[in-house]
Amino acid sequence: MPVSRREFLEKSAAVAAAGFVPRLPEAFDLTSHPIGIGSGPLVLPSRARPCVVSSSNGIRGVKVAFDRIVAGEDPLDAVIAGVNIQELDPDDQSVGLGGLPNEEGVVQLDASCMHGPTRRAGSVAAIEDIATPSLVAKAVMDYTDHIMLVGAGAKKFAKAMGFKEQNLLTDKTRQDWLRWKARLNANDAWLDHDDDVKIKFTTGTINMNAVTATGDLASVTTTSGMAWKVPGRIGDSPIIGAGQYCDNLVGAAGSTGRGEANIKTCASFLIVEFMRGGLAPQAACLKALERVVAMTETRLMGPNGRPKFDLEFYAVAKDGTFGGATLYSGGKFAVCDERGARLEEAAFLLRR
Numbered sequence: 001m002p003v004s005r006r007e008f009l010e011k012s013a014a015v016a017a018a019g020f021v022p023r024l025p026e027a028f029d030l031t032s033h034p035i036g037i038g039s040g041p042l043v044l045p046s047r048a049r050p051c052v053v054s055s056s057n058g059i060r061g062v063k064v065a066f067d068r069i070v071a072g073e074d075p076l077d078a079v080i081a082g083v084n085i086q087e088l089d090p091d092d093q094s095v096g097l098g099g100l101p102n103e104e105g106v107v108q109l110d111a112s113c114m115h116g117p118t119r120r121a122g123s124v125a126a127i128e129d130i131a132t133p134s135l136v137a138k139a140v141m142d143y144t145d146h147i148m149l150v151g152a153g154a155k156k157f158a159k160a161m162g163f164k165e166q167n168l169l170t171d172k173t174r175q176d177w178l179r180w181k182a183r184l185n186a187n188d189a190w191l192d193h194d195d196d197v198k199i200k201f202t203t204g205t206i207n208m209n210a211v212t213a214t215g216d217l218a219s220v221t222t223t224s225g226m227a228w229k230v231p232g233r234i235g236d237s238p239i240i241g242a243g244q245y246c247d248n249l250v251g252a253a254g255s256t257g258r259g260e261a262n263i264k265t266c267a268s269f270l271i272v273e274f275m276r277g278g279l280a281p282q283a284a285c286l287k288a289l290e291r292v293v294a295m296t297e298t299r300l301m302g303p304n305g306r307p308k309f310d311l312e313f314y315a316v317a318k319d320g321t322f323g324g325a326t327l328y329s330g331g332k333f334a335v336c337d338e339r340g341a342r343l344e345e346a347a348f349l350l351r352r
Contacts, residue, residue: 048211048212048213048214048215048318048319048320049211049213049319049320049321049337049338050066050069050070050210050211050212050213050320050337050338051066051210051211051316051320051321051322051335051336051337052065052066052069052078052079052082052208052209052210052316052335052336052337053208053209053210053314053315053316053322053323053324053333053334053335054082054083054206054207054208054209054314054333054334054335055205055206055207055208055254055256055312055314055333055334056331056332056333056334056343057086057092057094057204057206057334058082058083058085058086058206058207058208058334059334059341059342059343060082060085060086060341061079061081061082061083061084061085061086061206061208061334062082062208062334062335062336062341063336063340063341064078064081064082064085065078065079065081065082065208065210065336066078066210066336066337066341068081069210069212069213070213074115074216074218075115075116075210075211075212075216075217075218076113076114076115076138076218076220078210078218079113079208079209079210079218079219079220080113080134080135080138080220082208083095083134083206083208083220083222084132084134084135086206086222087131087132087133087134087206087222088131088132090170090172091172092204093172093173093176093204093224094204094205094206094223094224095109095204095205095206095222095223095224096109096131096132096133096168096222096224097131097166097168097170098168098170098172098173099168099173099223099224099225100173100176100177100204100224100227100228101169101173101177101224101227101228102225102228102229102230102231102233103228103229103230103231104231105169105174105177105181106128106169106231107128107168107169107173107224108126108127108128108224108225108229108231108232109124109126109127109128109130109133109168109222109223109224109225110123110124110125110126110127110133110222110223110224110225110234110235110237110238110243111123111124111133111134111136111137111220111221111222111223111237111238112124112137112148112220112221112237112238112239112240112243112244113134113137113138113141113218113219113220113221113244114218114219114220114240114244114245114246114252115141115218115246116216116217116218116246116247116248116252117216117248119248120141121141121147121240122137122138122139122140122141122142122144122147122148123137123140123147123148123149123238123239123240124136124137124140124148124149124150124154124158124238125148125149125150125151125154125234125238126150126151126154126232126233126234127149127150127151127154127155127158128155128168129155129165129166129167129168130155130158130163130164130165130166131166131168132163133222134220134222135163136149136154136157136158136161136163137220137222137238139157139158139161139163140154140157143161144157147240148238148240150234151232176227177228180227180228204223204224204256205221205222205223205225205235205237205243205255205256205257205259206221206222206223206256207219207220207221207243207244207254207255207256207314208220208221208254209244209246209251209252209253209254209314209315209316210252210316211251211252211316211317211318211319211320215248215318215319216248217246217247217248217251217252217316217318218246218252219244219245219246219252219253219254219268220244220254221236221237221238221243221244221254221255221256222237223235223237223243223256223259225237225259226259234259235258235259235260235262235263236255236259236260236262236263236268237259239263241266241268241269242255242259242262242263242265242266242267242268242269243255243259243262243268244268245268245269245271245272246272247272247276248318249276249318250272250275250276250317250318251272251275251281251315251316251317251318252272252315252316253267253268253271253272253275253281253284253285253313253314253315253316254268254313254314254315255267255268255311255312255313255314256311256312257309257310257311257312257326257327258309258310258311261292261295261296261300261307261309261311262292262311264292264295265288265291265292265295267288267291267292267311267313268313270287270288270291271284271285271287271288271313271315272284272315274287274288275315275317280317280321280323281315281316281317281321281322281323281324282315282323282324282325282347283323284315284323285313285314285315285323285324285325285347286325286347286349288313289311289313289325289326289327289349290349292307292311292327293306293307293327293349306350307327309327310326310327310328310331311326311327312324312325312326312327312331312333312346313325313326314333320337322335322337323347324344324346324347325346325347325348325349326346326347326348326349327348327349327350328348328349328350328351328352329348329350329351329352330348330352331345331346331348332344332345332346333346
């Protein structure tokens with residue numbers, strides 16, 4: 001006897017309340033009824049072209065991640081291994097060990113990850129004294145019913161999971177912090193510190209996304225955040241849908257740059273939705289940048305009517321096609337596929 005839509009929904013709700021998830025009728029094909037910005041049907045490839053795409057500072061990591069997925073490793077484990085290289089490099093001041101600290105001289109880290117095959121995600125924000133927040137984010141995903149842990153709670157969880165505490169403020173980053181602090185106020189008690197050295201203001205981050213030969217996807221983003229930030233500030237990196245996003249039916253995307261601008265547009269999610277609607281990865285990144293400009297507040301616009309910040313996006317589709325785009329010209333991104341690891345010119349929305 002045929003069941004009406006209303007009866008099906010009512011029965012489904014009752015079953016779900018009892019702790020079971022009903023199967024959709026076999027005639028209902030989610031792949032031909034995509035829910036998203038675009039209206040075109042989703043075409044799922046029988047096989048994908050393995051590919052890893054990343055921000056330019058991931059040039060070493062994309063090779064590591066690519067070799068791992070080709071060897072059959074899980075795509076999320078592979079990209080996390082890729083970003084771990086930067087997290088554990090004391091000379092990379094944008095992530096992990098040696099990352100530039102907040103205004104009080106404390107290194108606070110953020111990270112998030114998504115696993116396409118299981119549709120799960122994990123995130124940590126403002127975590128201190130743990131060099132690999134990407135791995136802690138994955139542990140949140142693997143071992144808890146939560147998605148995001150922050151601050152002291154995130155650190156307590158990491159220690160319970162066996163992560164080791166260490167001082168993340170290297171001599172190099174401490175000296176940079178002192179230089180910044182000495183220039184805050186000409187009338188304070190801090191003496192100028194190496195006047196000839198330029199003060200660093202970075203929003204450095206690493207994002208990495210991958211697709212395997214079977215079309216499984218994963219993404220991860222990790223950062224020490226904006227240099228000299230207000231303690232407790234988090235950017236887009238630990239926010240699912242902003243710092244990165246992954247849908248195993250479509251693709252994965254992530255970002256680096258000014259996190260506040262990215263948060264307001266949920267741009268990584270938006271890029272994936274644009275790809276769902278039929279746009280290629282590069283075109284989807286550029287379309288998201290248009291939304292960022294449209295959402296930019298007046299105080300962040302220069303006299304030429306352009307944003308006074310930069311933002312970069314990276315994306316890979318389920319079939320292995322990839323792309324990257326920046327707000328302003330001159331950007332590059334890292335990619336590794338059957339042609340090897342290399343830097344590619346990013347598309348751009350505005351010329352410098």
